[in-house]
Structure formats: structure tokens, C-alpha cells
Amino acid sequence: MDVTRAGRSLPAVAGTSPEAAAGPAVEVRELERSFGERPVLEGVSFDLAAGETLAVLGANGAGKSTLLRVLAGLLRPHAGSVRVLGAALPEDGWRARARVGLLGHDSGLYRALSARENLRFHARLHGVGRERVEELIDAVGLGSRAQDPVRELSRGGVQRLAVARAVLHDPPLLLLDEPRSGLDPGAEELVEPLVGRGSGRTRVVVTHDVEGALEECDRALGLLGGRPAFVAGPGALEASTVRRELYR
Amino acid sequence: MTRAALAILRKDLLVERRTRESVPAMALFSVTVLVLFHFALDRDSLDGALASGVLWVTLLLAAVLGVGRLFASEREEGGMDGILLAPIDRTAVWVAKALALLAYLVVVEVVAVPVFAVLLLGPDLMPALPGLVATLVLADVGLAAVGALVAALAAESRARELVATLLFLPLVVPAAVAATAATEPLFAGAQTADGTGRWLIFLAAYALLFVLLSVGVFDYLLED
Numbered sequence: 001m002d003v004t005r006a007g008r009s010l011p012a013v014a015g016t017s018p019e020a021a022a023g024p025a026v027e028v029r030e031l032e033r034s035f036g037e038r039p040v041l042e043g044v045s046f047d048l049a050a051g052e053t054l055a056v057l058g059a060n061g062a063g064k065s066t067l068l069r070v071l072a073g074l075l076r077p078h079a080g081s082v083r084v085l086g087a088a089l090p091e092d093g094w095r096a097r098a099r100v101g102l103l104g105h106d107s108g109l110y111r112a113l114s115a116r117e118n119l120r121f122h123a124r125l126h127g128v129g130r131e132r133v134e135e136l137i138d139a140v141g142l143g144s145r146a147q148d149p150v151r152e153l154s155r156g157g158v159q160r161l162a163v164a165r166a167v168l169h170d171p172p173l174l175l176l177d178e179p180r181s182g183l184d185p186g187a188e189e190l191v192e193p194l195v196g197r198g199s200g201r202t203r204v205v206v207t208h209d210v211e212g213a214l215e216e217c218d219r220a221l222g223l224l225g226g227r228p229a230f231v232a233g234p235g236a237l238e239a240s241t242v243r244r245e246l247y248r
Numbered sequence: 249m250t251r252a253a254l255a256i257l258r259k260d261l262l263v264e265r266r267t268r269e270s271v272p273a274m275a276l277f278s279v280t281v282l283v284l285f286h287f288a289l290d291r292d293s294l295d296g297a298l299a300s301g302v303l304w305v306t307l308l309l310a311a312v313l314g315v316g317r318l319f320a321s322e323r324e325e326g327g328m329d330g331i332l333l334a335p336i337d338r339t340a341v342w343v344a345k346a347l348a349l350l351a352y353l354v355v356v357e358v359v360a361v362p363v364f365a366v367l368l369l370g371p372d373l374m375p376a377l378p379g380l381v382a383t384l385v386l387a388d389v390g391l392a393a394v395g396a397l398v399a400a401l402a403a404e405s406r407a408r409e410l411v412a413t414l415l416f417l418p419l420v421v422p423a424a425v426a427a428t429a430a431t432e433p434l435f436a437g438a439q440t441a442d443g444t445g446r447w448l449i450f451l452a453a454y455a456l457l458f459v460l461l462s463v464g465v466f467d468y469l470l471e472d
Binding site: 072073074076090094097098100102104105106107108109110111112113117121122124125126127149165 | 259263331332335
């Protein structure tokens with residue numbers, strides 16, 4: 001497998017946004033993070049230019065979700081450096097916070113509140129107007145269910161609403177953990193303009209869908225037991241080899 | 249900060265109104281404890297220090313239930329990440345949670361105090377009411393400030409309800425002592441409640457201390 005080994009400086013792909021002109025949208029160097037005595041991430045390094053997509057692949061427990069939470073500023077790096085949209089984490093995390101959209105394992109939605117109430121709550125926190133809430137409710141196809149409590153929505157409905165919540169403030173960087181989880185093909189089409197490659201946003205996507213990830217990413221990071229197994233462009237990777245390396 | 253605090257408070261009150269997971273449990277608990285005291289003491293007429301102690305122990309234990317559930321919706325539904333990623337002063341979270349707990353305590357007291365008066369209090373409640381309301385308000389502000397702080401500290405721990413209880417109760421001992429002492433002369437049937445004012449000042453100082461402490465440290469508490 002012809003890949004760039006993690007830890008080496010990787011060339012940033014030119015982008016068109018201000019972040020691209022200023023440097024990579026995401027820059028990670030020798031990142032380490034532990035929970036207690038147990039290291040979860042070790043020696044992770046990569047660059048991601050504005051508008052690019054990084055697929056993060058690895059078995060359960062490989063550190064993928066932890067990486068997303070570090071990039072979101074929710075977990076502190078224990079060693080190494082992390083820069084997100086020009087802000088060094090954790091010191092300047094407040095600068096990046098409003099410009100990052102996180103779609104995590106949990107939907108982050110309150111089951112007792114309706115779809116509209118959930119989005120309006122987050123809109124108030126972000127200083128976003130009600131028009132944007134209505135626009136997104138329609139965009140994810142929940143117009144007729146906007147008044148229903150989230151607990152009455154299907155798994156796919158909750159995921160569509162979680163997508164709307166993640167992009168509510170129009171963040172230039174999206175951190176997505178299995179964004180298509182629970183979505184049928186029709187729903188996937190609905191959310192594609194919001195969180196897909198066509199959204200034009202910089203994306204870090206955690207997924208187990210190796211083929212799909214290699215099709216849509218600009219580079220892929222493979223994690224094996226918290227350590228980077230590879231950082232490579234999709235042309236340098238074969239799905240079968242990735243599976244063998246990461247899921248053995 | 250006001251906008252964010254009001255948004256979180258409004259959300260919390262809406263969730264509580266829909267789920268009814270905290271306030272009814274706190275109110276039912278306090279009524280149950282008062283009934284237990286009624287039978288355990290085998291008396292239906294308490295006054296002075298004993299009456300004051302019974303009321304405040306009951307209210308403090310009911311407050312523990314509210315503290316334990318204060319971050320429940322964030323913890324159980326993953327909502328905390330969304331709040332932490334918003335461009336807000338994180339102290340707004342403490343302000344909202346403290347105001348929510350304050351509201352819960354007021355509702356519980358509206359239920360518990362009349363039940364206490366009917367089941368246990370010897371002297372007439374009405375003459376004591378102005379002093380009692382002042383004591384309740386000041387004590388509630390202190391309890392809410394400490395409760396929101398402790399609930400945030402315990403929210404990420406595994407045995408969170410136990411941790412919250414073990415942190416909350418020792419911290420509110422001064423408030424409990426002051427509130428009990430302030431209420432004692434009111435329940436003694438005395439015409440003048442000597443000493444109550446001094447304890448009210450203490451309660452105000454206690455509340456102010458924990459409000460300032462919480463505002464100073466809360467941002468750091470929410471850091472990983």
C-alpha cells in the first residue's frame with residue numbers, strides 16, 4: 001500500500017476559502033490523548049485543507065470518536081498540537097467553537113422537545129434566526145413532523161434532525177460520526193447538500209463504510225489501537241487492504 | 249450571557265414541564281418525609297427548634313433530589329456537547345441551572361410548607377409567614393447556587409447522584425444551621441423574632457459567597 005506514514009508533514013491541498021489561504025483548516029501534530037492510564041490516541045498527525053474531506057477509519061475503540069471530540073475542543077490533547085480553523089486548541093478553543101459543527105454518537109437532541117423546539121434552542125445559543133430553523137426543518141424533510149416530540153420520531157428522523165442541528169450555524173468545519181447512520185437512501189439524498197461532499201465544507205468523517213469513505217474523501221486516516229496506521233489519498237488505498245489492516 | 253442563560257433555563261423548564269421528572273418527585277418526597285416525621289415523633293404539634301429542624305431537613309433532602317437530576321437531560325441525551333460548542337459564556341449554564349433549581353425549590357416549598365403547617369406545626373403559620381418567606385428565599389438562593397455547582401461537578405462522574413449528594417450536603421450545612429436558627433423564633437410563637445435578622449444576613453452572605461465562587465470557577469469546571 002503506497003501511503004504516507006503518519007507523523008510526516010503532508011502537503012495541504014489548495015482551497016478557495018480564507019482558511020485555505022491562511023493554512024490548513026485542520027492541523028494535527030503528534031496528538032496524544034489518554035483516559036486515565038489508557039492511551040487512546042498516540043502520534044496522530046495530519047493536515048486538512050479547507051473544503052477537503054478526511055475519512056477516519058478504524059475498528060471500534062480505535063480512537064475515532066475521541067479524535068473528533070479533541071478536534072471539537074471537547075477533550076484536551078494531552079500532548080502534541082492541534083489547530084482548527086487557525087485556532088490552537090485548547091487555548092483558543094473559544095475562537096473555533098462557533099465555527100465547528102459536530103454530529104456525534106448521541107443526537108444531542110432533547111426527546112421531550114419537538115424538532116422545532118430543539119432547533120430553536122440551539123439557534124438561540126448560536127444567535128441564529130428562526131428563518132434558518134424553518135429552512136433546515138424543510139431541508140431535512142421534517143416539515144410535517146416539526147411539532148412532534150423527538151421521542152416520537154423514527155431513528156432516521158432523529159438523525160436528520162441531528163444533521164440540521166449540526167449545520168444550524170453554517171459552520172465551515174464539520175465533524176461527523178457516522179453521519180448516514182439510520183438513514184434510508186431518500187434521507188441520505190436530503191442531507192447530502194448539508195453534510196455531504198457537495199456542502200463545500202471541510203469535513204472529518206468517521207465511518208465504517210470503507211468503500212463509501214474512499215469514494216468521497218480527499219484523504220483517509222486509518223487508526224489501529226489509537227495509533228495511525230496510514231494517512232493517504234484514496235488513490236493509494238484499496239478497500240480490501242484497508243479492511244485487512246484495520247479490522248483484523 | 250443573559251440570552252444564553254435564558255435559553256437554557258427556558259429549555260430546562262420546558263423539559264421539566266413535559267417530563268415531570270424532578271419537581272413532582274421532590275414535592276412527593278418532602279410530603280412523605282413530613283408524614284413520616286408526623287408518625288415517627290408521634291406528635292402533631294411541634295414548635296421552636298424541633299419544628300424548624302424538621303422543616304429544613306425535609307427541604308434539604310428534597311433539594312438533593314433536584315440537584316441529582318439537574319444535568320440529567322444533558323447527560324442522558326447528549327445535549328451538553330451542543331451547549332459547550334455554542335459561542336456562549338459557559339457561566340450561563342450555571343446561571344440557568346441555578347435558576348431552574350431555585351424555581352423547583354419554590355414550587356416544592358409552596359407544597360411542603362402548608363403540609364408541614366397542617367401535619368406538624370403547633371403555632372399558627374400566618375404570623376411567621378413574612379419571616380419564613382424571607383428565610384426561604386435567601387436559603388433557596390444559596391442552595392441553588394451550591395446545587396448547580398455541585399451538579400456540574402458530579403455530572404461527568406460515574407456515581408453522579410452519590411457524588412452530588414456527598415458534595416452538596418456538607419456544603420449546605422452552614423445554610424441549614426442559619427436557616428434553622430432564623431426560623432426557630434418564628435415557630436416559637438414569639439411576638440418578636442429576635443435573632444432572625446442576624447441569621448438572614450448570614451444566609452445572604454452565604455448565597456453571595458457561592459454565587460461569586462460559582463461565577464469564578466464554573467467555566468473551568470466544564471473544561472475536560
